[in-house]
Amino acid sequence: MDFFVTIEPMNNRIDKLAELFESFPGIGRRQARRFVYFLLHKDRGYINELVTGIQNVKAEIDQCHECFRFFPKTGNSVCPTCIEAANSNQIMIVEKDADFENLHKTHIYMGKYFILGGFINSNEKKRSFARVDQLLQRIESDTKAGKLSEVIFGLSVSPEAEHTRIRLYTMLHDKFPKLIFSTLGRGLSTGTELEYSDMETLKHAFNSRLTQE
Numbered sequence: 001m002d003f004f005v006t007i008e009p010m011n012n013r014i015d016k017l018a019e020l021f022e023s024f025p026g027i028g029r030r031q032a033r034r035f036v037y038f039l040l041h042k043d044r045g046y047i048n049e050l051v052t053g054i055q056n057v058k059a060e061i062d063q064c065h066e067c068f069r070f071f072p073k074t075g076n077s078v079c080p081t082c083i084e085a086a087n088s089n090q091i092m093i094v095e096k097d098a099d100f101e102n103l104h105k106t107h108i109y110m111g112k113y114f115i116l117g118g119f120i121n122s123n124e125k126k127r128s129f130a131r132v133d134q135l136l137q138r139i140e141s142d143t144k145a146g147k148l149s150e151v152i153f154g155l156s157v158s159p160e161a162e163h164t165r166i167r168l169y170t171m172l173h174d175k176f177p178k179l180i181f182s183t184l185g186r187g188l189s190t191g192t193e194l195e196y197s198d199m200e201t202l203k204h205a206f207n208s209r210l211t212q213e
């Protein structure tokens with residue numbers, strides 16, 4: 001009997017932590033358990049650094065209420081990029097923070113951004129992280145304020161990205177027929193990740209963006 005009393009709580013702890021990792025995007029049950037065993041092999045110093053790192057990120061980083069990107073806390077709910085671009089009438093939709101960072105540092109495009117947070121899954125049953133409702137709200141409020149004329153799809157080139165672009169375009173074009181919709185042009189080939197594209201490629205893609213009818 002003692003055997004079960006001592007073993008069970010430990011297994012529960014492992015299961016509990018594995019469950020937390022399983023909620024991460026793209027992480028399955030087996031990978032989640034591998035993370036737990038990886039951590040069990042690490043020393044206390046590493047664990048403390050990891051825990052402090054997570055707490056610091058949560059305490060010192062804010063999410064912008066307009067573009068949804070993460071930025072170091074400034075005391076303002078809107079990030080410095082959104083404040084700078086407040087008068088622009090273009091908005092670029094990108095998938096993730098890393099894509100924003102790569103595009104923003106090139107200074108090719110200085111308008112507004114919206115971080116989608118993921119793609120719309122073509123399998124309806126799978127969970128999608130894309131902020132579709134928030135995007136609709138943002139476009140609606142910018143349009144009403146007379147501060148929007150063009151929506152640029154700044155997405156990577158992949159089947160999921162294409163599926164997402166078509167779904168968003170159909171939805172937005174129906175609701176806001178007066179807006180111009182464009183997409184990054186031919187500089188980007190199939191399989192291109194915006195996050196890893198160099199400045200010349202991005203510049204070419206931006207300047208040759210195609211308007212959708």
Ligand SMILES: [Zn+2]
Nearest residue numbers: 064067079082
């Ligand atoms: Zn922002």
